[in-house]
Amino acid sequence: MKNNLGLIVMDSIKEVGLKVEKELNRFLKTNENYIIPTKIIRFANGEGKAEILQTVRDKEIYILTDINNYSITYNMFGFENHYSPDNHYQDVKRIILAMCGHAKKITVVMPFLYQSRQHRRKSRESLDCAHALQELKRMNVDTIITFDVHDPDIINAIPLGKLENFYANNNILEAIVEEHDITSSNTIIISPDFGAMERARYFAEMLQVEVGVFYKRRDLSKIVNGKNPVIEHAYMGADVKNKNAIVVDDMIASGGSSVEVAENLKERGANKIFIASTFCLFTEGIDFIKKAYKEKIFDKVYTTNLSYLPKEIKKERLIKVVDCSKDLAEVIYYGYMNKSMAPLLDNKTRFFEELEKIRTRKKGK
Incomplete structure (x- = not known):
């Protein structure tokens, strides 16, 4: 049995990292401390460095990070600054540099892929995600593991590299079915735009229900917060009247589009409305979502713990956070044991x- 696994869990993902270590001990039938202690030090002018406090020589290292965790802070010139994705990514590179080339193999586990929203270039724009992937490849990172990447085609940025993209769709679906009466006759899957249509089709196939989609008509003459504002959501699909609608997307940023889609569905006579997203960022805070929930525009948000959410948000009745720590540990286990990832990539x-277990259990109650 191999015995050279090491986890470097960045401060941004400590809670999930501890659960992953516990699950790995269960998979490997061990009782080891796989987490290697590290330290990130910031100087008063904002510069930083990383220290690794235990040997990594000849170990297979998995670096876990959550680039959306804005609760991490540092002081610069007397001001408190919150971490941005750039800070988290820079710390990952610092950790790799601190290994001094002694690790046998390095895998970066980044559930929300850094700069994945800037995955393609239009005219004179930076191509940040592709550059980051290529940079990690040049730093001898063997594999990059991510979840529900914004555009899976970004893998083409590193044609000789390994980018493994997994999904939390099944975890979210199971949570919805566990809590609600979901059948082929009373439910419809809704894609908020054409970009999320493939995901919506997957949900519909799994639940064997119909699917609908909204077309976002944008005002191309304006740019607000880096995007052309949506001026209309035009619906195409089956009738939603008296049906439970599950609105699916890879992520919720401010939540504005999701609420607008939910409002449109309510006006069309939808019964219960659930919003399902792997990542909920709530970039404008939670008040907007809480207001929509109190006004009964939607019934619940289903998301995962793969990206940071403040404790006060997780306590709200409007949200269900699905724990994906076991899935993350399983991915690491398969990689460490050099097993084929196929069963994890296609787990229908x-x-x-x-x-079937959930529905049988519910019948027995």
Whole structure:
């Protein structure tokens, strides 16, 4: 049995990292401390450095980070600054540099891929995500593991590299089915735009229900917060009247578009409305979402713990946070044991088995 696994869990993902270590001990039938202690030091002018406090020589290292965790702070010239994705990414590079080339293999586990929203270039724009992937490759990172990447085609940025993209769709679906009566006749899956249509089709296939999509008509003459504002959501699809609608997307930024889609569905006579997203950022705070929930515009948000959420948000009744620590540990386990990732990438059979268990359990209550 191999015994050279090491986890470097950045401060941004400590809670999940501890759960991952526990699950790895279960998978490997061990009782080891796989987490390697590290330290990130910031100087008064904002510069920083990383220290690794235990040997990594000949170990297979998995670096876990959450680039959206803005609760991490540092002082610069007497001011308190919150971490941005740039800071988190820079710390990952510092950790790699601090290994001094002694690790046998390096894998970066970044559930929300750094700069994945800037995945393609239009005219004179920076191509940040592709550059970051290429940079990690040049730093001898063997594999990059991510979840529900904004555009899976970004893998083409590193044609000789390994980018493994997994999904939390099944976890979210199971949570919805566990809590609600979801059948093929009373439910419809809704894509908020054409970009999320592939994900919506997957949800619809798993639940064997119909699917609908909204077309976002944008005002191309204006730019607000870096985007052309949406002026209309035009719906195309089956009738939603008296049906439970599950609105699916890879992430919720401010939540504005999701609420607008939910309002439109309510006006069309939808019954319960659920918003399902792997990542909920709530970039404008939670008050807007809380207001929409109190006004019964939607019934619940389903998301994962793969990206930071403040404790006060997780306590709200309007949200269900699905724990994906076990899935993350399983991905690491398969990689460490050099097993094929195919069962994890295509796990429809596993979902149908779990779905049957849930429905059988609910019938027995």
